[in-house]
Amino acid sequence: EAGVAQSPRYKIIEKRQSVAFWCNPISGHATLYWYQQILGQGPKLLIQFQNNGVVDDSQLPKDRFSAERLKGVDSTLKIQPAKLEDSAVYLCASSLEPGSINYGYTFGSGTRLTVV
Amino acid sequence: GDSVTQMEGPVTLSEEAFLTINCTYTATGYPSLFWYVQYPGEGLQLLLKATKADDKGSNKGFEATYRKETTSFHLEKGSVQVSDSAVYFCALSDRLAGGTSYGKLTFGQGTILTVHP
Numbered sequence: 268e269a270g271v272a273q274s275p276r277y278k279i280i281e282k283r284q285s286v287a288f289w290c291n292p293i294s295g296h297a298t299l300y301w302y303q304q305i306l307g308q309g310p311k312l313l314i315q316f317q318n319n320g321v322v323d324d325s326q327l328p329k330d331r332f333s334a335e336r337l338k339g340v341d342s343t344l345k346i347q348p349a350k351l352e353d354s355a356v357y358l359c360a361s362s363l364e365p366g367s368i369n370y371g372y373t374f375g376s377g378t379r380l381t382v383v
Numbered sequence: 384g385d386s387v388t389q390m391e392g393p394v395t396l397s398e399e400a401f402l403t404i405n406c407t408y409t410a411t412g413y414p415s416l417f418w419y420v421q422y423p424g425e426g427l428q429l430l431l432k433a434t435k436a437d438d439k440g441s442n443k444g445f446e447a448t449y450r451k452e453t454t455s456f457h458l459e460k461g462s463v464q465v466s467d468s469a470v471y472f473c474a475l476s477d478r479l480a481g482g483t484s485y486g487k488l489t490f491g492q493g494t495i496l497t498v499h500p
Contacts, residue, residue: 271426298486309387309472309490310427323487358427362486372486374427
């Protein structure tokens with residue numbers, strides 16, 4: 268089966284600019300996650316969707332970050348305006364059904380964002 | 384809240400050496416425990432998992448045992464290879480009583496492993 272697709276792979280922007288990342292999960296996976304991985308740290312959950320509804324966005328900086336998952340499939344994560352501390356790898360992951368972490372929780376390769 | 388602590392790194396070993404990467408956790412429910420591996424230029428991959436106390440996860444010669452009494456899930460391999468060079472992450476997914484997992488993963492900070500020929 269195809270994996271979790273993310274684009275772009277790399278992005279360099281200036282601070283205060285906006286940026287968007289795209290994720291296409293594995294077909295049929297109801298749950299989609301966005302994680303932020305800062306260099307030297309483990310990934311941190313930003314937001315979790317179940318179909319097109321938000322399950323957990325408690326760690327999403329809502330003043331600058333937004334995410335949506337239209338029609339319960341693809342998802343976009345946006346940052347506006349970006350800050351230097353947003354430089355990180357943004358990982359998308361999907362799983363088959365809520366709580367089915369034992370059944371194929373798959374990560375994409377990530378988008379590496381550099382804010383200068 | 385939930386947290387995972389991994390041993391300080393990086394770790395540098397010679398080929399065929401024994402590997403241990405320590406991992407301890409704090410969780411309020413009944414967590415499942417995982418080791419993920421990230422090879423250079425690649426995404427995170429599940430290496431092994433354990434879903435209840437005393438379970439042993441194993442894959443590709445790596446093993447880890449879920450120790451509830453010491454809240455630990457240390458990763459071991461008897462003989463490492465150059466191809467094992469990667470970043471290793473310990474993670475947990477908490478569950479409420481009744482076994483319903485939310486799927487959210489809490490990660491440790493990662494341990495860089497470098498194996499020399």
